[in-house]
Amino acid sequence: MELDLKKIELREINSKLQNLDKSHTEKNFTITNPKGCHALCVGLIQKMDVIINGHVGYYCAGMNQNANIIINGNVSTGVAENMMSGTVHVKGNASQSAGATAHGGLLIIDGNASSRCGISMKGVDIVVKGSVGHMSAFMAQSGTLLVCGDAGDALGDSLYETEIFVKGKVKSLGVDCIEKKIKPKHIKKIIELLKKSKIKNIKPEQFKRYGSARKLYNFNIDNVSEY
Amino acid sequence: MCGIVGLYLKTKKYEKSLGAFLSEMLDSMENRGPDSAGFAIYTKEVKNNYKYSICLNKLNENEFKKKINKLLKKTKIKKFSDHVVLETADKPNKVLDILKVNLSEVSLVGYGKSINIFKQTGNPKDIVKNFNLSSFSGSHGIGHTRMATESAITTEGSHPYSTAEDECLVHNGSLSNHNNIRRTLIKKGESFSSENDTEVAAGYISNQISEGKDLETTLKESLKNLDGFYTFIAGTKKGFALLRDEIACKPAVIAETDDYVAIASEFQAMAHLPGVDDANIFEPEPGIVYSWGN
Numbered sequence: 001m002e003l004d005l006k007k008i009e010l011r012e013i014n015s016k017l018q019n020l021d022k023s024h025t026e027k028n029f030t031i032t033n034p035k036g037c038h039a040l041c042v043g044l045i046q047k048m049d050v051i052i053n054g055h056v057g058y059y060c061a062g063m064n065q066n067a068n069i070i071i072n073g074n075v076s077t078g079v080a081e082n083m084m085s086g087t088v089h090v091k092g093n094a095s096q097s098a099g100a101t102a103h104g105g106l107l108i109i110d111g112n113a114s115s116r117c118g119i120s121m122k123g124v125d126i127v128v129k130g131s132v133g134h135m136s137a138f139m140a141q142s143g144t145l146l147v148c149g150d151a152g153d154a155l156g157d158s159l160y161e162t163e164i165f166v167k168g169k170v171k172s173l174g175v176d177c178i179e180k181k182i183k184p185k186h187i188k189k190i191i192e193l194l195k196k197s198k199i200k201n202i203k204p205e206q207f208k209r210y211g212s213a214r215k216l217y218n219f220n221i222d223n224v225s226e227y
Numbered sequence: 228m229c230g231i232v233g234l235y236l237k238t239k240k241y242e243k244s245l246g247a248f249l250s251e252m253l254d255s256m257e258n259r260g261p262d263s264a265g266f267a268i269y270t271k272e273v274k275n276n277y278k279y280s281i282c283l284n285k286l287n288e289n290e291f292k293k294k295i296n297k298l299l300k301k302t303k304i305k306k307f308s309d310h311v312v313l314e315t316a317d318k319p320n321k322v323l324d325i326l327k328v329n330l331s332e333v334s335l336v337g338y339g340k341s342i343n344i345f346k347q348t349g350n351p352k353d354i355v356k357n358f359n360l361s362s363f364s365g366s367h368g369i370g371h372t373r374m375a376t377e378s379a380i381t382t383e384g385s386h387p388y389s390t391a392e393d394e395c396l397v398h399n400g401s402l403s404n405h406n407n408i409r410r411t412l413i414k415k416g417e418s419f420s421s422e423n424d425t426e427v428a429a430g431y432i433s434n435q436i437s438e439g440k441d442l443e444t445t446l447k448e449s450l451k452n453l454d455g456f457y458t459f460i461a462g463t464k465k466g467f468a469l470l471r472d473e474i475a476c477k478p479a480v481i482a483e484t485d486d487y488v489a490i491a492s493e494f495q496a497m498a499h500l501p502g503v504d505d506a507n508i509f510e511p512e513p514g515i516v517y518s519w520g521n
Contacts, residue, residue: 093508134473
């Protein structure tokens with residue numbers, strides 16, 4: 001079913017997709033003419049396939065649960081923020097805070113993601129085929145961030161337990177983030193994410209692993225300058 | 228919050244549509260800044276002439292004409308809402324002095340060979356209509372929709388700020404050390420007409436340029452000297468430049484085609500531009516100066 005934002009109000013489209021019940025037979029939707037609108041496809045809870053043709057604004061696919069959403073364009077701040085499950089695939093670039101606080105599911109960004117990608121992520125898997133900007137995975141708690149390009153300044157600052165894999169250069173590591181040894185279970189995870197994201201030309205051994213040094217978990221007066 | 232926009236034409240193809248494009252860009256940034264708006268549009272130079280954009284405040288057009296024509300010879304005055312653009316061959320040092328001494332009831336918004344600059348309080352949608360922005364043709368322009376945070380909702384508190392010939396600045400963000408810099412600049416001879424932080428940034432840029440630095444160096448150095456959050460677009464006679472602070476909380480997106488470069492706080496503002504779907508669209512990186520035409 002085609003949903004044209006030139007003809008149908010944003011609120012009407014969101015409401016329709018949010019309120020699909022399980023008995024609904026139509027599960028494929030194509031949204032056209034988003035023209036940078038905000039909060040498109042937020043809060044979808046049923047299994048469905050949504051294709052968005054065009055560039056989208058803030059918080060696209062936020063709080064997603066179960067839906068598979070493909071964006072043929074760029075997205076602005078906070079794509080898939082607080083996603084619980086499902087898949088969000090951005091074919092273009094993403095602006096800041098992609099996948100912020102997301103608990104689960106898979107976020108794939110074909111282009112670059114700018115600053116604070118995966119900020120405070122809580123279990124989501126994020127794959128960025130390009131590079132990520134500064135302060136990515138800031139205060140990230142669990143889940144995986146896989147970056148095929150480079151990472152900007154202060155990667156993984158104040159990190160908890162998220163696994164970060166970067167193939168390219170890391171401009172600088174944030175406080176309490178260190179490079180760690182790659183073990184077989186990490187290789188397995190990288191292979192799984194590369195497969196899910198249909199990335200073929202990269203070997204899992206090309207990635208470096210970064211994680212928490214766990215020195216900031218509890219307040220220690222010797223670390224006061226790091227807070 | 229605030230919305231900022233800029234459009235620089237690389238070719239002559241859309242010269243006649245510049246005002247109409249900018250008008251729509253400002254329109255769609257209404258939600259980011261509903262309390263006032265302003266814009267600077269760079270139009271064709273008339274040889275030897277200067278343009279002075281003046282807000283009449285409560286003075287009416289005829290009284291202004293009467294007064295100014297006693298003081299200056301050969302003037303051309305065009306009215307736009309509560310502003311006029313005064314065109315004359317008289318040089319800025321003379322005209323600025325006259326405005327200050329003999330016409331203190333009006334306020335100078337900006338001047339130069341090419342710049343026309345207008346600002347007002349109210350809804351951006353009405354403001355672009357009041358000034359008939361869509362009728363302007365030109366080479367480039369920048370604009371601002373304001374959600375006032377650190378100074379009052381007044382025309383003086385609205386952007387763009389122009390503190391030197393053909394220079395102007397729009398800003399999304401806030402500066403925390405503007406009082407200190409204002410004091411330093413006043414000592415250097417700069418003057419300010421508002422309590423606004425952006426006017427200080429504009430004054431800082433003009434001051435550095437007047438001391439012989441180029442725009443790019445000035446903006447790079449402002450990363451050290453201006454403390455706060457900002458996405459700036461600085462307009463000059465030849466083009467414009469963009470800078471985001473290193474934290475980069477304040478958004479910006481750039482769309483570039485063979486014919487133009489558009490900058491906006493959100494993609495929405497440029498969604499109507501011709502060929503934008505095939506444009507190179509990217510987010511400017513923090514702490515890097517992007518410049519066109521300069």
